[in-house]
Amino acid sequence: MNSKITRFIGGQWGQRALILLLIFIVMAVFERKFFTPGNVSSIFLAISVYGIMACGMLFVVLLGGLDLSVGSMAGLSAVIISFFAKNDNFGTGGVLTGLLAALAAAVVVGWLHGVLVTQINMPSFVVTLATKYILYGFMPMITSGAFIYITGEGLMYQVGNAKVLGVPMPIVIFLVVAVICGLILSRTTFGRRLYAIGGNPTASALVGIHVFRDTKIAYIISCVTAALGGMVLCSMNMIAGQTTGNGYEGNVLLAMIVGGINLAGGEGGVPGAVFGALLAGIITNLMTLLGVSADFQKFVQGMIILAAITLNVYTGRRSAGLSAPKRRRGKAAEESAKQG
Amino acid sequence: MKFKIRNKTVRRLVSIGLVIALALFFALSTEAFLSPRNLFLLLKDSAYLGLIALGVSIVIIGGGIDLSGGGIVCVVGILTSRLTFTGLPGIVILAGGVILGAVCGAANGFLIAAVHLTEFVATLATGFVFTGMGLLFAYRSNGRISGNLISKSITNKSFLAMGKHINGLYYITIVWVAMSVLSHFVMVRTKFGLHTYAMGSHEKSAEMSGVNVARQKALGFVISGACAGLASVMVVANMGASAASLGTGYEFQAIAACVVGGLVLGGGKGDTIGAFIGSIFMLLVLNGLYKFNLPTYWQYIFQGAIIIIATAFDAQFAKFAQKRRAAESAARTAA
Numbered sequence: 049m050n051s052k053i054t055r056f057i058g059g060q061w062g063q064r065a066l067i068l069l070l071i072f073i074v075m076a077v078f079e080r081k082f083f084t085p086g087n088v089s090s091i092f093l094a095i096s097v098y099g100i101m102a103c104g105m106l107f108v109v110l111l112g113g114l115d116l117s118v119g120s121m122a123g124l125s126a127v128i129i130s131f132f133a134k135n136d137n138f139g140t141g142g143v144l145t146g147l148l149a150a151l152a153a154a155v156v157v158g159w160l161h162g163v164l165v166t167q168i169n170m171p172s173f174v175v176t177l178a179t180k181y182i183l184y185g186f187m188p189m190i191t192s193g194a195f196i197y198i199t200g201e202g203l204m205y206q207v208g209n210a211k212v213l214g215v216p217m218p219i220v221i222f223l224v225v226a227v228i229c230g231l232i233l234s235r236t237t238f239g240r241r242l243y244a245i246g247g248n249p250t251a252s253a254l255v256g257i258h259v260f261r262d263t264k265i266a267y268i269i270s271c272v273t274a275a276l277g278g279m280v281l282c283s284m285n286m287i288a289g290q291t292t293g294n295g296y297e298g299n300v301l302l303a304m305i306v307g308g309i310n311l312a313g314g315e316g317g318v319p320g321a322v323f324g325a326l327l328a329g330i331i332t333n334l335m336t337l338l339g340v341s342a343d344f345q346k347f348v349q350g351m352i353i354l355a356a357i358t359l360n361v362y363t364g365r366r367s368a369g370l371s372a373p374k375r376r377r378g379k380a381a382e383e384s385a386k387q388g
Numbered sequence: 389m390k391f392k393i394r395n396k397t398v399r400r401l402v403s404i405g406l407v408i409a410l411a412l413f414f415a416l417s418t419e420a421f422l423s424p425r426n427l428f429l430l431l432k433d434s435a436y437l438g439l440i441a442l443g444v445s446i447v448i449i450g451g452g453i454d455l456s457g458g459g460i461v462c463v464v465g466i467l468t469s470r471l472t473f474t475g476l477p478g479i480v481i482l483a484g485g486v487i488l489g490a491v492c493g494a495a496n497g498f499l500i501a502a503v504h505l506t507e508f509v510a511t512l513a514t515g516f517v518f519t520g521m522g523l524l525f526a527y528r529s530n531g532r533i534s535g536n537l538i539s540k541s542i543t544n545k546s547f548l549a550m551g552k553h554i555n556g557l558y559y560i561t562i563v564w565v566a567m568s569v570l571s572h573f574v575m576v577r578t579k580f581g582l583h584t585y586a587m588g589s590h591e592k593s594a595e596m597s598g599v600n601v602a603r604q605k606a607l608g609f610v611i612s613g614a615c616a617g618l619a620s621v622m623v624v625a626n627m628g629a630s631a632a633s634l635g636t637g638y639e640f641q642a643i644a645a646c647v648v649g650g651l652v653l654g655g656g657k658g659d660t661i662g663a664f665i666g667s668i669f670m671l672l673v674l675n676g677l678y679k680f681n682l683p684t685y686w687q688y689i690f691q692g693a694i695i696i697i698a699t700a701f702d703a704q705f706a707k708f709a710q711k712r713r714a715a716e717s718a719a720r721t722a723a
Contacts, residue, residue: 171654182693
């Protein structure tokens, strides 16, 4: 029994609980406003967008890739949906057409990522970085440089502001996406294949996994959830424009890293991504409450990423990034060799 | 005697050819392009990007990646503009900026070589940290941290002199060309360069052959930081003020310039002259966009497309080069 408790505290979830507890204690001492119902629900609203995007990006990260285009993809989808919705005066038909168009765009972009990464053999971070710029450049073509304001109380308003049994709609969408992604990863052969590919692509190909096909599907899923996140985001803010979703890939990446997902691939799951999104949302909210100016928040984000990956290296539980096991050498490698 | 041409030379000719073709196209289609003023401005802007790309290219050759260039430019630019108000001579401030950049690079090097963090994540995070530090030190309207950012004109004469030009040729361009020649010499002729190439080609074999990989990596990041610092000081001197947005996005543009110039992410291929040509190419595209009065968002689409095309080309070119080498050796065996 005793060993079970120590294992929990020393384990992954014990550490996560400890971090949350620390934050709650700090907030209880310094800023009571943190616990007001209004603030708690605003945290969850912010988390829902990060969370939806993180669940999809997880598929790519499990393969050892990265998707830096999710922020721009979310923005593009927000702009496409609001454009179609506005032409239909925010009726249901226009919103659904827009959603279909945005999802189609996401599938095309994701497929393109997959093709470039697999068949042309390009590094995923370069590909998605380039498409991040390209998608960002396409946005003003649709908005013609202006903001699109969402008016009325139609479907477009409901997505971000309605409540189901008292739970805000974005959180419901987030939970649905998280459950679906979790089931795909843990209960389907496709999900298990992704872990295999992330662990060792060559071996996976040798045992007959269609590595290229599965990789393409993973990139498509990442873009589709980013498009969904964009829809929720613009519906919550009632506005879509050039700045929508800009820089969100940083927050999603932060969620991945603090959630303990191995960026080298093959390790991690939806619970980690959800926890990471939770932590990222709480940290952003905390900084706003403490009056940290918006431009200084990046500094804190960077420090947290550094702290998280340093912690990961020194606890030795998991490696800290793209190809850390290969690169970890010198003293650390000797130590791990002794332990292993 | 058959005329032989090396794969490396083929790749170099492709990037030079691209630059010449693009320049020819602009020269023939717009009159304003060939004016000396425009060409000197083009060289000045490419020097700004080129100095950052030069440092990044050394890291890339060594098999790493540096995403903190923009952040270093931001923090160095803002701190040096604060330094100018102390009345120090310009050359001291220049040295201070370069040293500050090197210290930022050393922080990267420490995290990667001693703490064993991954280059990509570590430099992405330190980029955030450096940008945040820059914003912390930026001038504000009411002096408080929450105040609005403002820019303050620099009045230090000896500092501003560094941003001037001789008959149109800006000092930053001269510094850039000199640094490029120097770094090419260092990379090709010295032990440091040899070890960096060895580390980038195959890190494990390099380490087993006695290359001090940790020191080599850290040094690469220090040089990269110093180059970014140098670029930042020269640009602040030229603009006469520093802004909080200084350097934003330049970390990615520098990598794009390197990729266009034939450096391969993963290391061991390409050289610093490639970064030089790549920087001119990136700025040439921008220059042309302005000349044709295209909306600014085309800039993002073009730059993204260039990165994809250049990387895809290199991936295919690697296959082509391998086939060519195999065919050559087969021919040699047959003969």
